Amino acid sequence: MIRRFLTCLAATMMLGLPAITEAAPLRIEITNGVIEALPFAAPDFVAESSNASQLAKDIAQVVADDLSGTGLFEEIPDSAFISTITSFSSPVQFADWKAINAEALISGAVSVQPGGGLTVKFRLYDVFAGTELGSGLQFTGTQDGWRRMAHKVSDAVYSRITGESAYFDSRVVYVSETGPKNDRKKRLAIMDYDGANLQFLTDSRAIVLAPRFSPTGDRILYTSYETGFPRIYVLDVASVRRRVLEQQNGTMSFAPRFSPDGQTVLYSLTQGGNTDLYKMDINSGRTQRLTSAPSIETAPSFSPDGRRIVFESDRSGTQQLYIMDANGGEPRRISFGQGQYGSPVWSPRGDLIAFTKQNKGRFHISVMRIDGSEERVLTSSFLDEGPTWSPNGRVIMFTRETQGANGKASLFSVDITGRNLRRVRTQGGGSDPSWSPLQE
Amino acid sequence: MNLAMNKGLTRALMLTGALALAACTNPGAGDDVYLSGDPSAGGVAGVQGDPSSPAYFQQTVGDRILFAVNESTISPTAASTLDLQADWLLQNMDFSAVIEGHADEQGTREYNLALGARRASEVRQYLIQRGIAPNRLKVVSFGKERPISICSDESCYSQNRRGVTVLSAS
Structure with a gap:
């Protein structure tokens, strides 16, 4: 060789x-x-x-x-x-x-x-x-x-x-959590993939959720309640300056993700109780509505070539995964197993989708091929959710929350074969990780 | 020496310094802030005996209704609470409300945000049908971010799947 x-x-x-x-x-x-x-x-x-x-x-x-x-x-x-x-x-x-x-x-x-x-x-x-x-x-x-x-x-x-690319010189942005379950404080934090060099990006005054790296790692999208209502912000990592992206009165916006070219943001917008998918050109602020259904459409993620979107919808009556064209159109359902399917993320290699599966009172991180075949459960616990891919598509990091009044959230990682389950070192609790690309 | 590599690392270090500085300089919240309606947040003022006080609304009228798993339908019990809320709001025109929708922890973060929004919106629609002006009623979903009962079984989950009408001055 x-x-x-x-x-x-x-x-x-x-x-x-x-x-x-x-x-x-x-x-x-x-x-x-x-x-x-x-x-x-x-x-x-x-x-x-x-x-x-x-x-x-x-x-x-x-x-x-x-x-x-x-x-x-x-x-x-x-x-x-x-x-x-x-x-x-x-x-x-x-x-x-x-x-x-x-x-x-x-x-x-x-x-x-x-x-x-x-x-x-x-x-x-x-x-x-x-x-x-x-x-x-x-x-x-x-x-x-x-x-x-x-x-x-x-x-x-x-x-x-x-013979494969690696992932060690990379970073993770996540939500740092402290305090009891009914008074949890959340701050955005960024660290090396192994937990070193921790820095906080926001204070804990407002709830922050689900940060997502840009394809080059220079910006972070996240949802914050700093106005009292969930809104999407974009934060520049170098300057730590942020601006609100979406602030129509009477709406909520959340679940943002970048397109592979970093120019477009996919997200959910809720109006009149109904949540649909939108995308926005990040420079012009121009938006395009992608779905118009009375059901919940959320947690969208682009394919690595930017041509398709995987997302979750309860249009069938339960949460399931769908793929559609990046410009909208008719979605095709890809999940047909038992239970509910949510928070899908397309792998950087393009061949797999990682997602959260809820079945019989347990939560799982799982993967399937993009046609929905070969569904494979990687983890099982009281509450596992929110997968993010390592830059080389070999490892998945996710949130694991323990049960009960003293329940705490931590970051875990697992190989896509289901082996090597590990807790990721963080200071205090952590949730909603997003893995950066390999640094230059 | 390799210049490209050197530059990359230097920039990473400058970045670290910038993050440390910025961590404590976030400006305060925007203009449409309101106080959360949960009792622990201390957002309710007034004497409970005064029927036009927010405390009376919260404790005597009842500021919250509960939902079934994955549902946003208003139950008959919930409807009678909302009827009282509507009556109170019609008599106390100085107040507006933000309706919070909440979910239990048995669900993914994004789905629960959307589900909470459905619940809040159902409450809002009900109050509008009972004669409250739409511009007095805002909605917000907290998904599973703000549980009030913290055990991990149905006795707590049923309390957390809620819609809370939080008063604010008009």
């Missing part, structure tokens, strides 16, 4: 290290079947300047955590190591790593420049083949950006071994 080289990474190949083009056996096929986690070793990176030793350790740990967190890789602890890596350029003692069954070895080096800049480089080895997998990569940035550089290393390792 020929390795795909990651041209999308803004990084430099190190000089004097020709790319390996030879086939190598180190590979995880994550498209089907049961996966045995691939054992890897990520020893502390080598500190190439005297003040980089802590960063060298921390960066290796973030890389190890990223990879282990996928459930596809298994970290071999430092205590098992026979040898360690003290020089980035010295030949690797493959036998020592083979002996502890490390199939992949990640070596790296970190240096802090006199001006304060940070350089991180790494190599990935296929231990059993005794070869380097891909070429060494080097990232440069500022010291405060060290976690992003670590995630870039993880992204490259994941891509080289799985």
